[in-house]
Amino acid sequence: MDTTEFDEIRPYNDEELPQIFEELIADPAFQKAACSVMPNVPFEILAQKIRTCKTKQDFQKTFCYGILWKLSENYTDGLSLDHTALPDKKKAYVYITNHRDIILDSGFLSILLVDQGMDTVEIAIGDNLLIYPWIKKFVRVNKSFIVQRTLTMRQMLESSARMSRYIHYTILEKNQSVWIAQREGRAKDSNDRTQDSVLKMLAMGGEGDMVDRLMEINIAPMAISYEYDPCDFLKAQEFQLKRDVEGYKKTIQDDLKSMETGLFGFKGRVHFQAAPCINDALEEMDRDLPKTELFARLSSLMDKRIHANYRLYPGNYVAHDVLSGTNEFASHYTQEEKLHFENYIEQQLGKIEIPNKDIPFLREKLLMMYANPLTNYLAAI
Known part of the structure; x- marks a missing residue:
């Protein structure tokens, strides 16, 4: 299979890492960011440690794993994951979750999976968040693939089809789980709804009819419940600005502030609850339904499974x-x-x-x- 079509969006291959590590280490903006996250470690020592990582997994275990548990210790009252609805730990899933935090939804999920003897997930991340060149490199070292958002309609279609093929390839060939949010952007009022467009994108790749294509990637809905959302006041503020200011649009500074507030704000208890894979429901789906009807039913099934699995505080x-x-x-x-x-x-x-x-x-x-x-x-x- 020719996988070069994925080169622009996929995570780096392990053999590409030494070159990327050198570029990151030389980047003053990356140095500054690294020193602010690990203030007690001289950058030279960090750089040495980075160079010893041979794989993306090494990098995640050496850096991200510890940093994320530290964030959890400092800014939550505990993290938990109930994965019992998906007993087969060797299987690769497309985890589709509600979306609360730009960075931590997928980050916390990965460290919880590792502690239960599973692998970290590959992460779908919008290119609107890759504000600086070092961030784009860093996320691709950290097993992220890129969702291109700033495109024309026609490019959008091609880009979605390629991403779909990439996700199918990742599940079937690499046996690697994937995390994707149920919608573009976070639900500002926590009224979580799955966008049909996410499911339509997933059905573009793969073999057979719509239902077969969705079944082959093992879609697993998952509910994420934060006791407190540190960005709640920023979201409320955005509601008023949208109401009062015509054509109000968030800036890059706003996105950065959301990321920072989400990382370093207090979240209380945080729980991830896996729901059963939707293949049972797909199995029973009427394959002759009009496409729009099929996707509407699937979205509402996803919503129901996510909503029923919230942990309430x-x-x-x-x-x-x-x-x-x-x-x-x-x-x-x-x-x-x-x-x-x-x-x-x-x-x-x-x-x-x-x-x-x-x-x-x-x-x-x-x-x-x-x-x-x-x-x-x-x-x-």
Whole structure:
């Protein structure tokens, strides 16, 4: 099979690493970033360590694994993964998850998989986040492949088809699991919905009809539940700016701030819950359905499996009760937990710095972010 068509988007091959490592080590922006993440280690020592890595796996185990567990120790109340719905640990899956954090959704998933005796995932990452040349190199060393977003309609179609072929190749030939978000960008209000376009893209590659193509890549929905979303106040702020400022668009600085806030903000408990692979449902799908109908059904199946597998925290119940003005879920939290969560919301509101700050609107948006997972969970079960 000729795999050169993937050269532009795929992670680096192991034999390409020495050259890329030298380019990274020589890049002042990479040096600065590395020193800020590992402030106690002189860069020369880091550089020496990087040069000893022979494979992407070595690199991940030497650096990323430790850094991600350190982030978890400093900024969460614990990370957990329940993978029992997918008992075959040797099988490669396309994990499709709801999307909360730009970097940590896939990062935390990888270290949790490693601790359960599995391999890290290859990560689909949008090129809009590859702001600097060193970031593009770094993510490709770290087993990411690139989703090209800034294209014309026609290029978009070709690019999606190539990415789909790449994912099929990765699952079938490399037996390597893949992580992809259920939608482009994060759900700003935590109302997680799978975009049909993601499933359509996955069905472009492979053999047989639509259903066969999707079955061969073992799609596994997975629910990610963060107790607190450190970017919640930035998302609320964006809602107001979009409402008040015509043609409002986020800048590169905004994206960088989101990445940083997501990494170094407090997340409380973080849980990953695997749902069963959707092949059972695909098996029973009517293959003669019109395409749009088929994808609509599959998206709602994905949503249902993700929603039903959320882990809910006291804040989700408090937010729901505060918004509805009832005590319907009072048995799910103590007075102390309620107070704690309400204080947290006020604290986050205090971080928003925009002109004409509309407090009631912003508070409602923040509460919605925490209430929506519960609303969707109740609908799914």
